[in-house]
Every structure is written in C-alpha cells, then in structure tokens.
Amino acid sequence: MTRAINTGAVVFSSLLVLLPLGAVIYGAFQTGIPGDPTTSFTLGNVAAILREPTFHRSIMYTALISGLVTVLAVAYGAALAWIIARTNVPLKPWLENLITVNNYIPPFVGAVAWIALGAPVSGFLNILWRTITGSTQPLFSIYSLGGIVWTMFLFYVPYAFLYTIGAFRALDPSLEEAAAVHGARGWVVLRTITLPLVKPALVSAAVLVFVLSAELFSIPGLLGGPVGIQTLAYRILLAIWNSPPRWPLASAAGLVLLVICLIGIYFYRRSVRDERRFITVTGKAYRPRPIDLGPWRWLAALFCWVYILFGVILPLGAIGLGSLMTFFAPVFRPEFISVRNWVRVLNEGLTMRALQNTTLLAIITPTIVLALALLLTYLIVRVKIQGRGVLDYLLTLPVAIPGIVFAMGMVWVYVRTPVYATIWILLLAFVTKFIPQGIRNLNSAFLQIHPELEECSATVGANQWRTLWDITRPLLQPTILATWVLIFVSTVRELSASVMLYTARSTTLSVLIWDYLDSGEYTLAMVLCVMQVALILAIVLLARRLLRIGMARQEPG
Amino acid sequence: MGRVGRQRTFMLALWLLAFLVAVPAVQANIPQELIDAACAEGALVIYSGAGLDRTLQFAEMFSEVFPCIRTEVVRQASHQLHTRFLTEQRAGQYLADIIMHGNPGIFIQELVEGGFIAEYDHGHDEFYPDSLKVRNYAYPIFVYYIGPAYNPFLVTPQEAALLDSWEGITSPVWRGRMGLSVPSAGGTSYSAPYIFLRARRDEYGPEFMARVAANNPLFFTSQIPAHQMVVSGEIHLHPWGTSSTTGDLLQQGAPIAMKFPAPTPAVPTIAGMAKNAPHPNAARLFMRWAFSEEGQRASMDAFNTPVAYETLSHLPPPGYERMPGGWQPPRELLEIDWEDFDASLDAVVSEWNRIFGYLESR
Numbered sequence: 072m073t074r075a076i077n078t079g080a081v082v083f084s085s086l087l088v089l090l091p092l093g094a095v096i097y098g099a100f101q102t103g104i105p106g107d108p109t110t111s112f113t114l115g116n117v118a119a120i121l122r123e124p125t126f127h128r129s130i131m132y133t134a135l136i137s138g139l140v141t142v143l144a145v146a147y148g149a150a151l152a153w154i155i156a157r158t159n160v161p162l163k164p165w166l167e168n169l170i171t172v173n174n175y176i177p178p179f180v181g182a183v184a185w186i187a188l189g190a191p192v193s194g195f196l197n198i199l200w201r202t203i204t205g206s207t208q209p210l211f212s213i214y215s216l217g218g219i220v221w222t223m224f225l226f227y228v229p230y231a232f233l234y235t236i237g238a239f240r241a242l243d244p245s246l247e248e249a250a251a252v253h254g255a256r257g258w259v260v261l262r263t264i265t266l267p268l269v270k271p272a273l274v275s276a277a278v279l280v281f282v283l284s285a286e287l288f289s290i291p292g293l294l295g296g297p298v299g300i301q302t303l304a305y306r307i308l309l310a311i312w313n314s315p316p317r318w319p320l321a322s323a324a325g326l327v328l329l330v331i332c333l334i335g336i337y338f339y340r341r342s343v344r345d346e347r348r349f350i351t352v353t354g355k356a357y358r359p360r361p362i363d364l365g366p367w368r369w370l371a372a373l374f375c376w377v378y379i380l381f382g383v384i385l386p387l388g389a390i391g392l393g394s395l396m397t398f399f400a401p402v403f404r405p406e407f408i409s410v411r412n413w414v415r416v417l418n419e420g421l422t423m424r425a426l427q428n429t430t431l432l433a434i435i436t437p438t439i440v441l442a443l444a445l446l447l448t449y450l451i452v453r454v455k456i457q458g459r460g461v462l463d464y465l466l467t468l469p470v471a472i473p474g475i476v477f478a479m480g481m482v483w484v485y486v487r488t489p490v491y492a493t494i495w496i497l498l499l500a501f502v503t504k505f506i507p508q509g510i511r512n513l514n515s516a517f518l519q520i521h522p523e524l525e526e527c528s529a530t531v532g533a534n535q536w537r538t539l540w541d542i543t544r545p546l547l548q549p550t551i552l553a554t555w556v557l558i559f560v561s562t563v564r565e566l567s568a569s570v571m572l573y574t575a576r577s578t579t580l581s582v583l584i585w586d587y588l589d590s591g592e593y594t595l596a597m598v599l600c601v602m603q604v605a606l607i608l609a610i611v612l613l614a615r616r617l618l619r620i621g622m623a624r625q626e627p628g
Numbered sequence: 629m630g631r632v633g634r635q636r637t638f639m640l641a642l643w644l645l646a647f648l649v650a651v652p653a654v655q656a657n658i659p660q661e662l663i664d665a666a667c668a669e670g671a672l673v674i675y676s677g678a679g680l681d682r683t684l685q686f687a688e689m690f691s692e693v694f695p696c697i698r699t700e701v702v703r704q705a706s707h708q709l710h711t712r713f714l715t716e717q718r719a720g721q722y723l724a725d726i727i728m729h730g731n732p733g734i735f736i737q738e739l740v741e742g743g744f745i746a747e748y749d750h751g752h753d754e755f756y757p758d759s760l761k762v763r764n765y766a767y768p769i770f771v772y773y774i775g776p777a778y779n780p781f782l783v784t785p786q787e788a789a790l791l792d793s794w795e796g797i798t799s800p801v802w803r804g805r806m807g808l809s810v811p812s813a814g815g816t817s818y819s820a821p822y823i824f825l826r827a828r829r830d831e832y833g834p835e836f837m838a839r840v841a842a843n844n845p846l847f848f849t850s851q852i853p854a855h856q857m858v859v860s861g862e863i864h865l866h867p868w869g870t871s872s873t874t875g876d877l878l879q880q881g882a883p884i885a886m887k888f889p890a891p892t893p894a895v896p897t898i899a900g901m902a903k904n905a906p907h908p909n910a911a912r913l914f915m916r917w918a919f920s921e922e923g924q925r926a927s928m929d930a931f932n933t934p935v936a937y938e939t940l941s942h943l944p945p946p947g948y949e950r951m952p953g954g955w956q957p958p959r960e961l962l963e964i965d966w967e968d969f970d971a972s973l974d975a976v977v978s979e980w981n982r983i984f985g986y987l988e989s990r
Contacts, residue, residue: 108718192862193861297846299985312707312708315970397882400859400882419684421701486715486719491721570704570708571712574702591877
C-alpha cells in the first residue's frame, strides 16, 4: 500500500510537470501554435535565440540583474532572518510580520507604485528631493538598471527571509556556545559555525531567487522597457504581446531559461552533496536562547525598519493613496480625492467572485503542495528512491519556465479536457507551479535533521506514515508553516497562469488587478491591491495564531 | 429651485422620456421569438480586448435592456484573446458567444475567413462604412481616433498649435519630453507609423520618423502606460494616443488633451458572433442591440470614444467637453486597407525599430 502510494505520488507529480513542459518543448520547434493545421517543424525559433545579438544582450541583462538581485536579496533576507530568529531585537513579532508584507503585493503593482515614487520627473520622492534641495535634477530614476535591481531586491528579500528563517530557528545553539567557549566571538561564530550549517537553506534561497527573478517580466518590463533594457523574460512577453503573437519563439526563449535553472539546481545539489555536514537537529534535546546583542540590538532593529520603510510603507502608501484618487498622478488636490473607486469595485459582482475563487485556491493549493512535497522530499532525501536525482531536477523545472509560457503549455495539454475552463485547471496549474518551492524548502530543512530520529521510530515498529507524521513533521513544523505561508501568498498573487486559464466564473483577484491595470484603470487596480494585501495579512496572522508559531519551537525527541 | 436646478430637472425628464421611448423602440425592432429564445438561454459570454471596466459597463447596459440575460466578460489584450479564442475553437471548446478586439486585420483574416465567425444580418448594415465592416460578419463596436495626446498644463498653447499637423511631432521642442507606445504592440500603436512608413510614405517616410526619433522618446509597451505618463507629467506628449484612453482620463478629471491632425487613422474595435456560440440566440440579440443606434449610443457612453454609426459618428464622446478647446473632430480620416495593414507590419516595425534604435528584433 505504501509502495503504491509512493509510486502514485511520483508518477502524478512527474506527469503534472512533464505534460505541459513537453507541450512547451514541442511548441518551441513549430512554426505555429499546437492545433494550428498549418504548423510544421522548424529549428528557426531556437536559431533566432542563439544567433540574434539582441537576444544575447537580453540574456546578459538577465544574468546581470538576477545575479545582483540574488546576492543582495539573499544577504539582506538571511540577515533579517538571523536577527529575527536568533537575537533579542525589539518588537520581533511586528518585524516578522511586516517584513513579509512586500511579498503580498503583486510585482507589477509594486512596479507601478515605484514608478509613482521614483519616476525622474513626476516621482513623489524626486519631487520631494527637488523641493527640499532646490535641485533641478532628480535624486534617482527608477527607469534604470539600478531602479530595476532596487525594486526586485525589495521584492525578493521576503523570499530569502522565509526560506532561511526556518533553518536559523532549527539550529542547535550548543554548537555556537561551544565555539564561544573556545574564544570565538560574534562574526567569527557566524562565519565559521552558523552560516555553514544553514548553507543548504542559503543556497536553496539563492537558487530560487535567481530563477524566479530571471523569469519575472513585470518589473524589468515596466522599469527597463522605456529605456531599452530588455531581459529575456520581457522579450518573451513581447513575443506574446506583440502583433502577431509569436508563441513558438516565446517557447524557445523559455527553454533558455530552463537551461539556466538546470545549471542552478546542479550547483545546489553539488553544494549539499555531503548532507551530514548540515545536520543540526538530532535526538538530543535543546532549548534555543536568543543572542543578546546589547546596544547593537538597536542597530539591528534599524536594519529591519529600513527595509520595512522602503519595502512596505512607501509602496503600500503609494498604492493606498492611488486607490483614493480620481486618476493616478502626483497631483494632491482635494478635488482629486474620492472614494468612488472603492464604491465601484465593491459594487462590482466580479469582485466578490474573484475574492471567493482566490481564497479557495489559496487555501487548497499550499495544502496539496505541502502534502505532495513532504512525501516526495522524504522519498528523495530519506528513502533515496531510484532516480531521485532526475526526480529532483524534474520537480524543480516549472519554476524555471516563464509562467506565461508554462501556462500556454497547460492550455495546449488540457484544452480538450473537461477540466479546461473550470477553476480546477487553475488548481492544477498552481500545484504544478509551486511544487518546486515546497520541495526546495523542505529539502534544505530535511538536511538539517539527523536520520537517527526517524530510524529510532522505525526500530520501534512505526511505518513510514507514522514516522512522517509523529517525528518528521513536528521537526519541520517551522519550515512547513513558512512554506505554507509562502505558497499561500504566491497563489493569491499568481498571475501568469491565471491570466491564460481563467474564465469569467473562475477569475481571481490577480487577474482582475491585471485587467484593470492593462485597461488603464489604475485607481481601480489599486483598490483591489489594497484588498488583496489585507486578505493575505488577515489569513497569515490567523494561521500564525492558530498554529502558535513564533520564537517558541517544538522540542525534538 | 434655481435656474440650474430647473435645467437639470428638465434634462433628467428628457432622458427619462427618451429611455421610456427608446427601450420599447429597440425591442419593437426585434422579433419577440428571438427575445424569448435568448431569455431562455439566460446568459451571454463576451470575449473582449477593450478595457475591462468599460466592457463591464457596456454589458451592464445590455442587461438593463434585457434583464433576463446575465452577461459574463473575459478580458485579455487583443492578441492573447485572439490566440485563446482560436485555440479553444480548434479544440472544440466553445465558450465565447461574442468576440471583440482591436486588431481588425487578423480578426478578418483568421476569424472571419477562417470560418469561426457566424454570418448574421442584424438589420443595421447600411449605417456602417464598408471600410470598417465585413457585411453580416463583423462590425465596429466603436472606433479609436489616433492623434497626439499631451498634458495641457505642461504644454504651452503655441506648442499645442504645432500638433494641428503631424509635422509638429518632429519639432525639437519635444526633445526629452516625449514618450510613445511602440508600434510592435500593433493596432492603435502601429497605425500612425503605418501612415508614415507605408500608407503615406511619399509624404512622410523614414526621414520624418528619424526627426521624431531625434526627440529621444521613452518607449512604452502599449497605449495605457504612455497616456498615464502624460497625465503624471513624466512626459508631455505621446504622438499617437487614442481617443478612448484620452476620453477615459478626461472623465476622471485628468490633465490631458488631444489633437487629430490629418490624415487621422481610425482603428475600429470590431465584434462578431462566434459560429459555435453556446448561447446563439443571446448572441444574436446582442448583435441586434449593440449595432442599433441605441446600442451605439451606449457604446459611446461606455467607451468614451466615437462610433462609426452613420447618424452618430459626428458626435463628441463623453468627457471631451472638459478638454481645452472642446471636441475638435478629425478633418480627414484615413481609410485603411486592413489586409495591407497586417501584411506590412513586420517590415514597417523592423524599419521603425532600426530608426529608433529600439532593441527588439523581429
């Protein structure tokens, strides 16, 4: 029975990924879209990507921007995670909740908010700068390489934070205490003990942030497009958006991003090859104690609040103000302030439907993803099933293909099935898309746990399910919750698959926000964005309260 | 009650009277069997490439006249909508009753000539110009007029006067103050470059475009962000804006104005009934209503842009009374050969990209 379930899970998950991926690969070598009776085989799309200097430039921009964003976001996010998880920084619960709020804002809305803040002529911050200093030049321009990196950095810090905080919480402090006993202090302990032990989480965060930032089109497109900076993901979007749409070319470009992902996973697997080096959770009990930073805790607090100011307060402020304006511009006069956007949105039947669909999908998706990811990661890391390397690569691939291309693959696979045009195809798409996040996060958490605990359970007669539920799950609980929250947020915010697969009855908040923005109804989009952030915040706070997860963690053994 | 109050009451009474007359007038021209059959179906699904809120308003207006029919709108950008519709139709997933989008060339070539649009005589054919329709298949729901959109608070009257002619967009006064939607977006963004590099190449040509490029414009992927940047003051001029987007913003009280130098491209958003519509009677009823005079009036109110219906095409769309100088209709509309419009797109866009140094390759 166990063997059948294990096999079923592996086959189901593999098919979930392979079918649309196969459609994308097929589409990359066609002259037209699948289903077009005139389409034929061609190598022209791939040749165009490899030959054209403009595509080389786009690949270079992609590597440069994603590289910079990854280094900065992981460094800052991991530092925040360490501060929250391991030190006595004041107002910790507030910080932990606020740091992740930027994650609740759809990236394309965040980009619009930063245009309102940082556009060189009309951006609010630049207007303020010119008013205060009398300068005729802007302080900065959001339409620049720096502007793109800055906005994406703010966006991905919460990812790195959520990916690493579980690992920091799971650390046995006795290792650091032993180092201190031998005279090591502060930075030396951090560099030689703490960071190496959380290396799987750091590398996992880096791989995912790199891959996710490489496939993001909205921020680079909105901020780089006006000045001719075009990443590969943005080129893919243009191939689809422009006239006529070139889906085969978009599929071919998606394969290039896929290769980048495979390289990233390869380096991740190499770096965590000897898993015994990362074990910190064993059969011995321990109690975590926060590190006393002394007066440095105020600097640590400032480090956190600076991010919250730029990552949360400023963009949310721009969005909130935008929702109350009759048109979206830095013209602050009483006659342009109105609640009519809120009245219009709240009276629109589509809004309630979108809210219901979004809530349903956002609760079911992470639950299914975690159940699958827990079992699959266990099979890969602990049971060490045959072909686990291939399975590990396969289940991470969906994150590497640009969402909109992968979604088109799903359309081509499922368009003739009854599930098409229902809300369930969205669920299928989301589960497929977010399995990599579940697996990568749980994978790094598993590496920290010594197998002896599960071996003891097996020794006294517990089967795989009992061991998973009674031993493994409690040890992974901080990571499980953090991952559930991450996938919940990702589901609420998901756009690229939704916009291809939704119908009027299965519309989601993200699709509605996007449609309003794309139609020029910016202020209506801002209303929905505020509602979306409020929804996510409410559910996350409720989940944290119900599961009582914070600094207190479950005792092992 | 003061004079203004009495005037308002009088106008309200007139509107009420018109409504009471118009609704039965619309329904009087429609066979009762069709209305009954449509009501029995009870639903209508519209695939729209136009603005979401505007399409929802238009659909609500239809539902107010025929409350027994619940409308649903699926909205995407025109190209994606077109691909989605085609993919679904080829796979036998018949979900859309009405499809409408702003790319008349591919609509006609791929949907009408591909056999995906039903033939249906809605009874108002003679009120539409031949250049904007395919008889009994596809008709314009509304029309975008294309012209320079500018911020009247940041542009002097002398600079605005330059825009009475297309030559005005090449003036160096716009250097560093211009942004535009790239023509590879197709449709309305392509229409003006189509004039300059194809339809009236002898009059304008690459040298004209090079003078526009010398103004160092910012590039936007579509009309919407370009208009938003005019309103915010980030740019002062978008050389080929659309009447609908400008009308929407004028309704909101935004600082924007527009001119229509000759020749003015007129790009329709055209609509047709799907051949395998899941609610065929509701779709027929919608076609009869939407292309009647009453439906076209509703379209003007919903989409804030002119319509092609013969007796209404001269009327100013809502919102334009707020524009400095009021509504100034185009002096000359460019009649576009839609087959050539689409066929020449790759070549024109490639040339435009080279002239402007825009990085995208074709």
